[in-house]
Amino acid sequence: MVSQELDYFRAIIQANMEPLAKVTEVSPVTSLEQKLGNHIWLKREDQQPVYSFKLRGAYNKLKQLPKGAQVVTASAGNHAQGVALSASHLGHTARIVMPVTTPEIKVNAVRNLGGEVILHGHHFDAANSYALEIAEKEGAVFVPPFDDKDVIIGQGTIARELMQQLPLLDAVFIPVGGGGLLAGMSIYLKSLRPDIKVIGVEAEDSACLKAAMEAGEPVELERVGSFADGVAVKIIGKETFRLAQKYCDDVITVSSDEICAAMQDIFVSTRAVAEPSGGLSLAGLKKWVSQTGAKGKNLAAILSGANLNFDRLRYVAERTALGEHNEALLAVTIKEEKGSFKSFCKALNGRSITEFNYRYTGPGDAEIFVGVGLRNGETELASLKQELSDKGYSFVDMTNNELAKLHVRYMVGGKPGEQLSERLFRFEFPEYPGALERFLDTLGANWNISLFHYRNHGAATGNVLAAFEVPEQDNAAFSEHLQRLAYAYQEETNNPCYQQFLSSKAHNLAQVANS
Template identity: 75%
Template sequence: MVAQELDYFRAIIQADMAPLAKVTEVSELTSLSKQLNQQVFLKREDQQPVYSFKLRGAYNKLRQLPKGSKVVTASAGNHAQGVALSAAHLGHQATIVMPVTTPDIKVNSVRNLGGEVVLHGHNFDAAQAHAYALTEQQGAVFVPPFDDPDVIIGQGTVARELMQQLHNLDAVFIPVGGGGLLAGMAIYIKSLRLDIKVIGVESAESACLDAALKAGEPVELDQVGSFADGVAVKIIGKETFRLAQKFCDEVVTVSSDEICAAVQDIFVATRAIAEPSGALATAGLTKWSKQCGQTGLKLAAVLSGANLNFDRLRYIAERTALGAKSEALFGVTIKEEKGSFKRFCHALGGRAITEFNYRYAGEGDAQIFVGVGLRGGQPELDEVKSVLQTNGYGFEDLSDNELAKLHIRYMVGGKPPVPLNEHLFRFEFPEYPGALARFLETLGSEWNITLFHYRNHGAAEGNVLAAFDIAPEQRSLFNLHLAKLGYKYWDETNNPCFAQYLRNQELEKQQAS
């Protein structure tokens, strides 16, 4: 190990987190241990005063400064609270720049901890640029969220405690956003035990470390998802990547549904409600354990935070069964006749129907949207598909179809009674005043909106489904307006859900002929 890494290791050993940061507990996830046939433990950073590990890095950075220093940072969440509390405790003046889309619970928390909040911009990049400007204007010290040696050292104290609390570990799973926690923990663990696997876990929607490892250097992602907002980072830090490249053995990426299932696993064992990024490492542990081909291992994951908007629980609960493979969603074609629903249920062999959506749309065939309860995971899902095929049902497995999970299952209505040149789009909407008006001004005043569905999930971004009646010769002009709007979107016109439940293809064919 080179001198620079030894300096990190020694600094982590010597870092005094008292009295502000707690020595957090380790909990065994007994039900998950039995399910996976492993020993699964959880390092409970949700027990920190700000309910997140971020306090450690912020405190270690700020305790190096003379009392009364001015500090500035940009953050939409846990780092902001860590800086605010640390500054108040040490006698510093903290200014935290947050996007205007930041949920009130986080803004109020930072203010209650003594930080001055400046709301600026509709995304993190805009907030960070303003924070840099304020730093220069005030002659202040900027406090980075992850790519800073003092911050990395503070986060590394999580590993120092974990190694004292648990012995003979086989692997440690660490959530990755900008990489500060992974870098600090990895260098400490590998300094003591090279045989312990250090595994980073990323959301599939923001896998910046995985992208950097493949490229051999940090690369900026085109876009990141907002569900696990605590790790929604476009590019990993330079120093955190250097350390991760040396000391991280493997990276696992997980879906939003797998994260939701991990939130439930943590709750069942501890009654703690993790935020999505807080449950990330547990989701990775579960996925890796099922694929590694070994049992009887001693595994630990970090519960990195529990700052969750209460509104988001609805979304998490809805997606948990899909993530745990205890529910599947199907679009099925059945005969439009008496007794067809009864025959369909009988074909499923007594399996629980968790959801059944149907609307009469004329004679012939009916399109139903159905949820089926599963107890045997993927093998049972394959069995259900075989049963449907054997009984002559046309079907689509919609369990991994975002359009189905976000919108179709909640929509009521049918197909339009007149032929339309409909094009369907799924948007991610920023949740700030005027966002909907901007959408309508940019698109709605030019083209007729034929379908609109929106649900608020308590996040900084909402999900919108909208269809437009667009003449073929107008499509290129519409694309220009989409670009002007600037919202993330997906063209769902060819999604099978659109044809099955929302589009009147028969009338469209008649019009074309």
Template identity: 65%
Template sequence: MTSPKPEDKQQNQEEIALDYLRRILLAPVYDVAKETELTSLTKLSTRLGQQIYLKREDQQPVHSFKLRGAYNKLANLSEAKCIHGVVAASAGNHAQGLALAASKLGIKATIFMPITTPDIKVDNVRRLGAEVRLVGKSYNDAQSASIECAQQEQKTLIHPFDDQDVIAGQGTVAKELLQQQSKLDAVFIPVGGGGLLAGMAVYLKQLRPDIKVIGVEAEDSACLKAALDAGEPTDLSHVGLFADGVAVKRIGEHTFDVIKHYCDEVITVSSDEICAAIKDIFEQTRVIAEPAGALSLAGLIKYCQTSEGSESLAAILSGANMNFHSLRYVSERCELGEQKEAVLAVTIPEEKGSFKRFCKALSGRGITEFNYRYAGANEANIFVGVKLGGEVEERVALQQALTKANYKVCDFTDNELAKLHVRYMIGGQSPANVDERIFRFQFPEYPGALEKFLDTLGEHWNITLFHYRNHGAAFGQVLAGFEVSEEQQLAFFRHLKDLGYEWQEETQNLAYHSFLKN
């Protein structure tokens, strides 16, 4: 048996591409989906010197592009398969898209979801008309149960991405995009299992082969990059869960067959960069994108950092089903992703006035966070956040300047352990036996507010504990401990009055006695 000639392989690939093009053009997704807007991100365009557009799939009835592929798959099922119903496993957007699509077509849908799925998602799927079965503690458990159900109850299993009709349905995003803006130089598309990238890439390259198609992955879930390196789909040992909408261990077989021919480049981005993109989207559109939804814009911004010249670029906002409580993490990390904050460990002398001298060494840069606990030694280690202008070079220059001023500095800006845990664990019980009083302060945030605080109190009393975090609010919050003897109390409280800030003593607070008091 002879191997296919290269020209035969090329012809076969062209036939596959034309078949996808036909499927995309004929996909009846607009029975339930809507044509979403293409928003010009004017502020970001000015900042990056490019023309940047955002394709708004958050505007779909289920706030995600997944509805397109699910509906196209169901619309192409035979009558016999429709009668028996469909089944799927999902803890997110695929479940909601399939539920709505099935309801529209009058097909019974059964969705297996892990028992850990938030109630709001379970309730949404039920509200859209699907039967929900809660099984296992992970997606894999739910997936296994859905496969077993499909076999036992003769239901059709609807895969979230690795299916030709699903891929074609997602490809309708590209059809709209070119109709809305044909003069594009590059399109950035998020990658989980690859359904959206495959569908959009095959369409774009048939009509505009000169457009660069760039896939964007979370660096802790980069299954496409792994497949490209290996030459075939391969399993990741583990995936990160922050961008849960793209937390896929293995790229699809069908999707990879398409992507390897039509994707020009793959960019990976960090969680911090995704958080920065969520912030950019919110500031321009007032929409809160989910992490997977902001993934492609994060990749676009990273691309602009090294690209030359002015280009017309589009990113796909793939979804906006954000878990509300995740916003705490996003708010904490977005400025790190924008290179607007450095996180440092600095050794300072254990003496009065050392805080104030350190602030002056920052040359006017704002402090976003200050963590310190007195240990009774000659030196103290502080955990400090410092505002930057958005350039990596400034972070390097800051570290060099502090080193020149005789401070020992360690940069923790890229240290996940420090950012996730250590910054919240600074403190503990002091081994030193001191007359400590604990106070909470609130003061208006303005340049120099923290220095004024230290001017008034830091030169006169030994600070034994200090925690400050600027969250961008109008008021700053400080927890501070002072060594105040009985003879000094009158003078100390006089200075508190002179300070002019709201304060409350917490020396008798049970939390202080449990975790911080010696």
């Protein structure tokens, strides 16, 4: 071991987290052990006073400073609370710059822990730049959320406790945002037990470590997803990547649906309600077991946090069945005649219908959007599709279609009664009071909005589905207008789900499926 890594290892051994950060428990995930054929535990960092592991790194960083120090940081969540509590306990003053889009529950939590909150900018990058500006102007100490030696050492103490509690582990699954937790834990685990597998887990839409591993250096993602906001980081830290590259054995990415399913597993076994990033590592563990076929192993995942807005549970519940592969979403053509629905239900061979959307559009064929319960995951889905094909049904599998899951399942039956020159887009925008009104104002009135759908899931980012009447000769001007808006967007005009249920143009299911 080189001296730099040896310094990390020794510092993690010597780091004293008492009395602020507690030694957290390990809990068995009994609901999964028999199902997956492995021994599975959760390291319960949701038990920290701020309900997140972030307290460890912040506390270790601030302990190095003389009493009465002025500290500043930027964060929209768990790091902010860790810095605020640590500063109050150690006699420092802390200013936390948070985006104006930060949910009020998180702002109040920081204030209640003794931190001074400064609301600035509509996204983290703006808040972070302002915090660095304050630190430079006023000589305050900036506390990085992950790419800092003392922060990394603090996070590494989780591995020290875990090895004392479960010394015979075969693999540890660690959530990855900026990489501080993975860096600290991996260097300790591999120094003590080189044979143990260290596996980083990322959200598919925020996979900055995977991108860095492929490029051989940190690279900035164009955009990151908002669901697992605790790990929504565009670029991994330089030092955290250096350590991850050396000590991390593998990186697994998981979908939002798989995270939701893991959150349910955690609740069933522990009655703890994890935040999305808190369920991330267990989702990765489940996927790794499925991919490798591992049996009889001792596996641990880090339940990294439980700071969840309660209203987001609605979204989690909706997506859990899909994450567990217990539900299929299908667009099916049936005859517009008496008894056709009954015949379709019979064709499902006893499977439950979880959702059924239909609206009369005229004689001939009818298009339905249906959710079907599955008992045996993807294997049964393949059987169901074969059975429907054998019975002569035309259909499109929408189970993995994000537009279908996020919007269209709530909008089926909305075809206009006349032909429209329509283009469809998904937009993301910062969510705060008045944000939707501002979004609509920004879109302008140059083109008629012919479709609009919005659902608030209690996240920092709002999601809108909108269609515009754009004559062909206006396409260039419209595209320029979209670029000036500065909102993240994706065109969905050719999405088969839109073409089947919402577009004014007639499309055949088979043509859509092959487009």
